[in-house]
Amino acid sequence: MAKAVLGIVGGSGIYDLPGLADVEEVRLASPWGEPSDALRIGRIGLTKVVFLSRHGRGHRLSPSDIDYRANIDVLKRADVTDLVSLTAVGSFREDLPPGTFVLVDQFVDRTHRRESSFFGRGCVAHVSMAHPVAPRLQERVAAAADAEGIAVTRGGTLVCIEGPQFSSRAESETYRGLGYAVIGMTAMPEAKLAREAEIAYASIAMVTDFDCWHPGHDHVSAAAVVAVMAANAERARRLVARVARDFPAEHEPCPAGSDRALDHAIMTAPAARDPALLARLDAVAGRVLG
Numbered sequence: 001m002a003k004a005v006l007g008i009v010g011g012s013g014i015y016d017l018p019g020l021a022d023v024e025e026v027r028l029a030s031p032w033g034e035p036s037d038a039l040r041i042g043r044i045g046l047t048k049v050v051f052l053s054r055h056g057r058g059h060r061l062s063p064s065d066i067d068y069r070a071n072i073d074v075l076k077r078a079d080v081t082d083l084v085s086l087t088a089v090g091s092f093r094e095d096l097p098p099g100t101f102v103l104v105d106q107f108v109d110r111t112h113r114r115e116s117s118f119f120g121r122g123c124v125a126h127v128s129m130a131h132p133v134a135p136r137l138q139e140r141v142a143a144a145a146d147a148e149g150i151a152v153t154r155g156g157t158l159v160c161i162e163g164p165q166f167s168s169r170a171e172s173e174t175y176r177g178l179g180y181a182v183i184g185m186t187a188m189p190e191a192k193l194a195r196e197a198e199i200a201y202a203s204i205a206m207v208t209d210f211d212c213w214h215p216g217h218d219h220v221s222a223a224a225v226v227a228v229m230a231a232n233a234e235r236a237r238r239l240v241a242r243v244a245r246d247f248p249a250e251h252e253p254c255p256a257g258s259d260r261a262l263d264h265a266i267m268t269a270p271a272a273r274d275p276a277l278l279a280r281l282d283a284v285a286g287r288v289l290g
């Protein structure tokens with residue numbers, strides 16, 4: 001079994017992880033493009049932790065401009081086996097008010113101008129996204145929340161829109177009518193790429209607003225998200241620090257198959273594979289491509 005390395009991607013309002021010990025800032029190059037920021041590699045307790053700011057420190061990148069492939073690629077190069085995503089979201093449910101942490105377990109991808117796969121012409125692969133969240137990793141987040149006395153709601157569907165504009169009222173009502181729990185702009189293709197890279201993925205969706213459907217609340221604004229995230233950040237950091245402190249030394253095999261996603265996924269015959277693409281896949285698909 002591989003040594004467990006915990007990755008944390010911090011979203012809006014979470015640009016660092018102050019609890020990291022022995023931190024080294026490492027700028028890894030990726031053949032896929034420019035990662036959002038340098039990795040901050042350190043440890044919490046005995047666990048190696050790799051932190052990446054999704055929008056970059058100073059929030060330089062919009063959801064559409066983030067190079068999700070480069071981000072996941074460098075996390076893989078840093079040996080991350082398990083990745084916890086922190087993300088600010090709007091809520092479609094009265095019982096999930098601002099301040100609620102939701103451990104979502106499904107995603108709906110409404111993005112349309114992002115590179116969403118490492119594979120393609122010259123090396124075609126199809127991985128399963130039936131269960132995009134790694135159940136054991138989510139269980140660890142839930143247990144850490146319990147231990148820290150932080151309330152979390154388990155389960156729910158996150159719809160990921162392209163943004164950067166927030167939704168119209170009609171869109172918001174539609175998503176709500178479809179039974180989605182929360183809305184954000186970054187979970188996709190992050191979760192898809194983590195799966196292709198065989199990294200177990202779980203998401204802590206932190207509700208900052210009621211989007212724009214709720215008659216009793218103002219519609220979402222960036223300022224409101226920032227204000228609620230400022231109040232959420234300490235709890236989020238405490239939660240991930242606890243996950244790290246209680247993390248096992250060895251990566252636990254994933255019942256959803258996150259860590260073996262590429263077994264039987266690659267369609268392209270060895271002789272038909274593009275050497276240039278294979279070279280770029282060295283980190284994410286090294287286990288199966290050799």
Ligand SMILES: CSC[C@H]1O[C@H](OP(=O)(O)O)[C@H](O)[C@@H]1O
Nearest residue numbers: 011012063087088184185186225
């Ligand atoms: C600042 S409001 C919209 C912005 O916040 C969320 O970012 P993240 O998921 O990285 O926490 C949302 O997805 C949008 O990118």
Ligand SMILES: Nc1ncnc2[nH]cnc12
Nearest residue numbers: 088089090184185211220
């Ligand atoms: N209402 C909302 N829509 C999309 N992304 C968000 N992030 C935080 N709140 C959001």
